[in-house]
Amino acid sequence: MFKWKKLGRIFNPSDVKGISWLTEFAQAPCVLVFDNFVRIYFSGRPPRENNGNYVSYTGYVDINRKNLFEILNVSAKPIMELGGKGAFDEFGIYPTSVIRNEDKIFAYYGGWTRCESVPFDVAIGCAVSHDDGKTFTKLGNGPVLSYTIDEPFILSGPKIRRFNNRWYLWYIAGKKWLTAETRMEPVYKIRMASSDNGIDWTKMNHELIESKLEENECQASPDVFYYKNKYHMFFCYRKSLNYRGKEGGYRIGYASSDNMLNWTRDDTRAGIDISDTGWDSEMVAYPHVFELDNEIYMLYLGNQVGKHGFGIARLMT
């Protein structure tokens, strides 16, 4: 059983002025720890385009390592540009997950394109930074992990980890599109792949986490860490339709594993839920767990999936 103490919201995009890529949303936080500060990557959005659609960019906020509520800097520019015409990441880079590898930093991200019959599709790209994570260069113009026979669309939500010198990527894969009243809605489930070099990936080709709410439950943000001789996964899940409010919206789930392949879901052990009032009173989503100075923390999104920023909780021992 985990028990998390909510410390409050640490970043609200509405508080930031004069940064063109960031007027709304701060989604899918992911940390990179430096000596004196913690860099939190997240995805934000400029105002909607004339056609009503958003694009997403990934940037970062640096916070004081000794005082996590002190913001030191917000990146003036995104860490990388959107893709060129026809590329898989032409219309969005979200979410992004980073990892150190020797003196470089690798980023894995969901690249968004727009489609005719369904609103969008997503595939996973990879980029590398040589300047401590300020800017990233894409390894190529195409995705590093894309569609296969039984993962036909929406490969997104990458979470990159390395255990015992092997690379692991947890992600989501689309299963079907549902016809809802006003638009098509996707169903997606948590999956994983592994690699020796972070570039050539072998997919496991099966769903890792059983569905609980309904067959079409949507699962996202599979964040894995190793702690007390076990692998622990925090993720989020919601109903497939009518999920924009409190009733069907995202909650944080939990599963554990001895081998990373077979996972036992037990949401009662997650130890974090929505608040009675405030910025996370309708949903909690996109958990990211990390260790810092002998404490374990969780970053997570609140209402409207991060429209109003992200907060932090500390694991109580």
Place this chain on the structure above:
Amino acid sequence: MPQKMKWKKQGKIFDPTTFKLFNEYHEFAQSPQALVFDDFVRIYFSVRKKDLSGKYLSHIAFIDMDKQFNKIINNSSQTVIELGRPGCFDEHGIFPMNVVRDKNKIISYTCGWSRRISVPVETSIGLAVSRDNGLTFGKSGDGPILTASLYEPFLVGDPFVTIFNGNYFMWYIYGTRWIQPAGNESPERVYKIGCATSGDGINWQKKNRQVIPDKLNADECQALPSVIKLGTKYFMVFCYRQAIDFRTNKANAYRLGLAYSEDLNHWVRDDRNLGIDVSENGWDSDMMCYPNIFECDGRIYLLYNGNEFGRYGFGLALLEN
């Protein structure tokens, strides 16, 4: 250096505007691809029909011809392969489909089309298997077996698979860039021929390089590779064109090209020795495209489309040397 090929054109052998196919397909018969049976030759091709939005969907159909290619003795009377579900790579068309005998099975590699917003389409390659001797095909899954990757960012399509000594080889095309012409014109694509290999026909390793050098310029578009072994050499017939103004300008339109290889890896481009070109006039006077080279009873044939990318059907040529 191989000798120059000598082809005898047999003329147009199928016209979709005059032949009554099932489902009222009457426009286009594109990318004909032959599968030889004991008593007949089945030729698969892509037909088109407009959907409610007025845009075309490509579907697969076939005709069976006698082995002298004089008579159509049968044709597909039902859906050969279904298009994909919403959001799938082959939701808006299958064109072309390459059919291969694999031991006692008939399998096919499809080029699936799905529509995009900023560019017209994206394509990927799917796999399907027939359990009724090639009448219909069932897909291996909703997703593709070969698609965009780091160095082949989009428009993976036009598969052609052959099996040599138990090893699967696929030649296909991949996009290198989208060109936005001036004004409101639709973006145009540039694509090149690539290669992948496989031990099982399902899991493929891309070579990640252009296998046929450009002749026209860096934006040359190369399509529909088709490979055959003649003697000790491998020969590839394909088509190529300029990237812009290729639909109605004969000078920029598709022509057939030739390459040869000793080892299936290094290819020498040798268009001058192909020995077939557009006619002075008639159905293949403006362009030639989507070639399929195959052997039937010891003879080597070439199927191909003519003007307007096959709107009026396909023709046949016979290798005479």
